[in-house]
Amino acid sequence: MKGKRVTIYDLATALGISASYVSRALNDHPSISDKMKSLVKAKAAELNYKHNSHAANLRRGSSRTIGVIVPKINENFFAQAIAGIEEVCAANDHSLIICQSDESFKKEQIAVETLISKNVDCILISVSLETKTSGHLQEILQHHIRLVQFDRYLRDIESFIVTNDNRRSAYDATWHLINQGYQRIAFFGGPDHIAIFKDRKEGFLDAMREARLPVPYDFVVENALSKEAGARIASQLLELKEPPQAVFAASDYGALGAMQASRLRNIKMPGELGLIGFANEEFTELIQPALSTVDQKSKELGRCAANVYFTKLLDKKITEKPSVQIIDSEIIIRESSSVAIQQNMTHS
């Protein structure tokens, strides 16, 4: 069905030289003169030659390809991270295979299998919410494929990690709420087995403890990352005799759900309920009231994750001890948590 592909042998014949020579010319090997390089490349273009990366990879044993696995490509956080990764890969002449786990452990495992069989040189992963064990990541290492975890990571495996200082950001976000005068503050978090969510919870508790504010048992919620969960749980809490005065959500979507639940009850924001999220999703500055949040510098985070491979792992036989790299995040204060800003808005 397919026509015969033009190979380096065809180029060699056409030019009256050997295939090895052609290969070297095409790959900019230093032994070849610039004149010959351009001659060969011109002929390649003329005959519509296309490099066959599968053959090269098979022979070379490396694919110059990086695989990335993220939970959702359409969440702005991950899309930005991918953009950063892509930028660095392109600059280093590597290509990129993007996989989506869709927050499913099963799909994540399949993605790992696929990337291994595609012989990628490195896998950058941000694990799914369902991921509790690292067996599949261990397998990556067994196949001598480099591994970098970013944002959401597992602790029980040796790998470089690029993430934010989640505990610190959560601490700061919580203190921001406290400084606004809120006292009964609830935390909408994620599963404890993923370090960033545990860290955000700890940061929240650190601040509350330091401020000597009570944290009722049911104000700390473990699975409130989605809009639906956020809305459901906020609805419950807002029915209490002593409902929360503010919510710090470890996810913008959880915060969005809380906002919708409070709107249904005509609860004024930020007057009666303060709210801050996490991730700086696109919608956070578009909704009303605009949602305070934590900007994780996701594009920079993606850049760094990719750079870990290019600067610390590529071509290195003995790897330095895996380290954790921290990307600075930034608290963004908008109307949803700031009485001061809100008043300005109203008066303008």
Add this chain to the structure above:
Amino acid sequence: MKGKRVTIYDLATALGISASYVSRALNDHPSISDKMKSLVKAKAAELNYKHNSHAANLRRGSSRTIGVIVPKINENFFAQAIAGIEEVCAANDHSLIICQSDESFKKEQIAVETLISKNVDCILISVSLETKTSGHLQEILQHHIRLVQFDRYLRDIESFIVTNDNRRSAYDATWHLINQGYQRIAFFGGPDHIAIFKDRKEGFLDAMREARLPVPYDFVVENALSKEAGARIASQLLELKEPPQAVFAASDYGALGAMQASRLRNIKMPGELGLIGFANEEFTELIQPALSTVDQKSKELGRCAANVYFTKLLDKKITEKPSVQIIDSEIIIRESSSVAIQQNMTHS
């Protein structure tokens, strides 16, 4: 640096059979008994064997991989389309390489080169805004790679196309505005060289003509797809002595810009300015007023695009004449264009 990989020869030796047999067992060849298949597979798992897709692809001449090129993976429309494509590919045991052109013609060309050298069997593309010529798409065909265009397509190349009836949707959206009583209606569109934008403009003009409403020359704008462009142009138009009473934007982002510009001027929506966008982006139902829009059923669109390959192109020597497949879209009416809805909202 890498340890030796386990190959089918290792499995063959371990099992006392031939490599050919192993290969067939692993690939579920009908000549092999179920018992032997599971025996071989068990051994493969035990020895941690992983299929090398590069070797297989090189030998087979096909990669069982589909490439997809979209302008932006983080626009909800494309993310949804990719989700649909992924679903169909997974069901057909094909893997997916996702490339992002970032609305740049140059990047799109590079993506095409990459996908060709990766030997993908098919490329699904939605072209960038800058794409005016189809030379690079022609090259795909020359390499005997199948081509399907979806959503944004070029007309001067023979390929299957999966898209919405953009002219009809635009016509309906415009009539919706007309029926709400708006008369001076502006159109925020995209470049004419991309068919869908031309179609949306035509649909708008069809409706205006039919309603015998005048369309001032400067009410039809060609490059107002982004939030920034939408805001800039809306600002200009709203300064006119006879400003538009409504805007139909061919992009939700353009509509968002218009909304922000009108808010700055304290123009009431939908009372003083009606607005409808296109694509049903995530933010459209979250902002206030909620933005009317056209839902393009993007996930279904992605599914169909992938299915064109699996049902009409895969393993077919003589291809049927390329056709255009239409995915039904749906007008979603929200507050931004509907006085009736708005009043209900206010009174509730």
Add this chain to the structure above:
DNA sequence: CTGAAAGCGCTTACAG
């Protein structure tokens, strides 16, 4: 049902 052998298109030591 089973195996020996060829070959996909490249890269890279090795030799000159």
Add this chain to the structure above:
DNA sequence: CTGAAAGCGCTTACAG
């Protein structure tokens, strides 16, 4: 600087 040759790991006609 240049080339002949081996081999990456698989699949698949071909033969039995």
